[in-house]
Amino acid sequence: PVRFTPTFIVVDNGREIGRITGYSNDNAFWGLLDALAAKLQTAARELNRI
Numbered sequence: 138p139v140r141f142t143p144t145f146i147v148v149d150n151g152r153e154i155g156r157i158t159g160y161s162n163d164n165a166f167w168g169l170l171d172a173l174a175a176k177l178q179t180a181a182r183e184l185n186r187i
Contacts, residue, residue, distance in 0.1 A: 147173045149180065 145157040147170075155173045160166055 145170070147177070149177055154180070 139158075141158045143160055147154040147156065154176050157166065157169045157173070
């Protein structure tokens, strides 16, 4: 359950990839979002190998 706001949830094809809970500053937010985007790219590459 979500306990802090804001909470950003990254979802791909109905599956949760990750979430960012709270917001402290721009650098932290964009760094965390970049890490989640990298997870999406890794997952896409793995699916293409199958």
